[in-house]
Amino acid sequence: MTEYGIEVRVTPRRGILDPQGKAVGGALASLGFSGVGEVHVGRLIVFSLAASSEAGARERAEAMCRQLLANPVTEDFAVTVGAPAGSAP
Amino acid sequence: MRIGVVTFPGSNCDYDCYKAVQEGLGAEAVFLWHKEHDLQGVDAVFLPGGFSYGDYLRAGAIAAHSPIMREVIAFASAGGPVAGVCNGFQILCEAGLLPGALMRNRSLKFRSRPVYLRVEKSQPPFTSEYEAGQVLQVPIAHGEGCYTADPDVLDQLEAEGRVAFRYCDREGRR
Numbered sequence: 004m005t006e007y008g009i010e011v012r013v014t015p016r017r018g019i020l021d022p023q024g025k026a027v028g029g030a031l032a033s034l035g036f037s038g039v040g041e042v043h044v045g046r047l048i049v050f051s052l053a054a055s056s057e058a059g060a061r062e063r064a065e066a067m068c069r070q071l072l073a074n075p076v077t078e079d080f081a082v083t084v085g086a087p088a089g090s091a092p
Numbered sequence: 093m094r095i096g097v098v099t100f101p102g103s104n105c106d107y108d109c110y111k112a113v114q115e116g117l118g119a120e121a122v123f124l125w126h127k128e129h130d131l132q133g134v135d136a137v138f139l140p141g142g143f144s145y146g147d148y149l150r151a152g153a154i155a156a157h158s159p160i161m162r163e164v165i166a167f168a169s170a171g172g173p174v175a176g177v178c179n180g181f182q183i184l185c186e187a188g189l190l191p192g193a194l195m196r197n198r199s200l201k202f203r204s205r206p207v208y209l210r211v212e213k214s215q216p217p218f219t220s221e222y223e224a225g226q227v228l229q230v231p232i233a234h235g236e237g238c239y240t241a242d243p244d245v246l247d248q249l250e251a252e253g254r255v256a257f258r259y260c261d262r263e264g265r266r
Contacts, residue, residue: 019240022198071157074150074186076193077240 004053007060008085013073014045048072060084093119096134098164098180100126100155105141105178113138126158136173136217137164139180141233151194151236152182161187173217178234191249192241197234204233209257210264219256227264228257 015021021043028042054060064082073080095113099106106123113121122132131137144155155161161183168174168189176184184190197203206229211222222228241249249255260266 019195020198022200023196026200071153072149074153074193076185076191076242077195 004055005087006051006053007057007087009050009052009060009064010083010085011048011064011068011072012045012081012083013048013068013078014080015043016077016079019077045078057084093117093136094122094132094134095119096122096124096131096137098124098126098137098139098160100142100144100158100183102144102146103140103142103179109138109140109177124160126155126160128160129163131160131163131167136175137167139164139174139176139183141178141180144179144183147179147236150186152179152184152186155179155183156186156188165189175218178232182236191245192239194234194236195238195240196236197238202233202235203237204231206230207232208260208262208264210260212255212258213253225264227260227262 015024024041024043027044028039031039031042052060052064054063061082061084064084065080068080068082069075095117097106097109097113110121110123113119122134124131124134124137144152148154164174165187174184174189176182176190181190182194185193209228209230211219211224211226211228214220214222214224214226258266
């Protein structure tokens, strides 16, 4: 078993109204930042996961996303499986 | 009649619910602790309002996976009546007992005020004491009260007459 570094990105589903994203976009504009396109606000969940392979780690992380970490009605998720914790960069 | 009121860490309307069952319905109320697997032979289950698990991750997301919810889901699947109020409603959606999800209010504001609801149908188990079209005034207090579902799900809910209450004005108009 190896310890993998998992990063889960949860974002609002495309086409779903994101008032939080809009509010952040409006605040950036009023601060004087021009040229900012649509803003979307999501969340990042980070944890280490013991697994026997990278594929196995990914599969379990995706199951966690489907069951808890993301709500499929309103959110999309993306899983990144990183090098085992403690390994050289 | 015995009605169970579930308490999750962070539920704050469980006692209101308990009192409403006892005084409003004249029924026996029992608290059901989230970690228990025993529904104590209740005839119906109420999931109360509050901030279970501090609304961490998503409102109701963690409570939906509490040990008691496995029993509540089995109870509901067998035809047992289950009602969710506010956070309880969020939990029912997260648990998959109801379709759709509750999202952040479009205004991004926390809404705490009385609103009017129109009873759409008078039918057991929950609205048989009302008349269809009756207007109720109830308090809301929520930051994530925007019900969302895919268009085909919304169409199906309407077609099957599954909307129990609708927001309206004092005269019951939309």
